[in-house]
Amino acid sequence: MKIVMLGPPGAGKGTYASRLNVSLGIPHISTGDMVRDEIKAQTELGKKIKQYSDKGELVPDDIIIQLLADRLKKPDCKKGFILDGFPRTINQAEALEKISRIDVVVNIKVPDDIIITRLSNRVTCKKCGAIYNLLTLKPKKEGICDNCGGELYLRYDDKPKVIQERLNVYRKNTEPLIKYYRDKRLLKDIQCNDLMTPPEVIVAQILKILEKIEKK
Numbered sequence: 126m127k128i129v130m131l132g133p134p135g136a137g138k139g140t141y142a143s144r145l146n147v148s149l150g151i152p153h154i155s156t157g158d159m160v161r162d163e164i165k166a167q168t169e170l171g172k173k174i175k176q177y178s179d180k181g182e183l184v185p186d187d188i189i190i191q192l193l194a195d196r197l198k199k200p201d202c203k204k205g206f207i208l209d210g211f212p213r214t215i216n217q218a219e220a221l222e223k224i225s226r227i228d229v230v231v232n233i234k235v236p237d238d239i240i241i242t243r244l245s246n247r248v249t250c251k252k253c254g255a256i257y258n259l260l261t262l263k264p265k266k267e268g269i270c271d272n273c274g275g276e277l278y279l280r281y282d283d284k285p286k287v288i289q290e291r292l293n294v295y296r297k298n299t300e301p302l303i304k305y306y307r308d309k310r311l312l313k314d315i316q317c318n319d320l321m322t323p324p325e326v327i328v329a330q331i332l333k334i335l336e337k338i339e340k341k
């Protein structure tokens with residue numbers, strides 16, 4: 126199954142995708158993680174894209190499309206994949222169509238107040254990338270990842286000023302993808318109105334949708 130997770134920053138795409146990865150046995154591909162890895166490794170590409178990412182702006186399409194195209198060529202993507210954070214522009218969606226078929230686009234709808242509360246309380250593991258929330262999904266031991274014992278940190282772009290910019294960028298560049306995929310009859314909406322809804326509940330809803338598609 127080839128899945129795209131769509132939704133604003135803080136909608137829970139990464140949290141749900143990492144759980145779907147376990148249930149479905151297909152890779153969770155986060156272009157945001159790929160961008161952060163390049164920056165951390167201080168590659169030439171990393172140095173180039175840091176300026177955009179730090180400000181909450183999108184990395185230019187040609188760079189991110191190339192990164193994703195290379196990732197999708199890897200053998201673990203043959204059976205399927207879960208894309209998290211890609212596509213983010215119509216141009217990227219058109220490029221993706223040339224690279225691979227897509228079976229479903231899961232559109233996670235979340236009110237703005239939840240997004241802001243989520244992002245300002247989100248911490249991520251430096252080592253394995255697991256995502257926690259200091260209000261709703263606390264690690265067992267403060268500052269330490271339950272999975273691997275890695276150190277938890279607040280992402281630079283989860284600071285209030287950058288969050289606002291990322292939301293603006295989402296509205297302008299990414300939201301048009303909802304109509305784009307609805308017109309192609311690929312879109313399935315998932316609504317989450319309550320900050321305290323456990324991820325398992327949403328993941329179960331997504332799995333139900335996927336089951337129905339598979340049966341068709």
Ligand code: AMP
Nearest residue numbers: 156157160178182183184189210211213
């Ligand atoms: P994320 O973790 O998905 O919120 O992504 C973090 C940052 O990486 C974004 O704010 C962008 O700067 C960059 N990024 C990730 N995915 C994309 C994409 N598909 N297109 C452009 N920039 C991206």
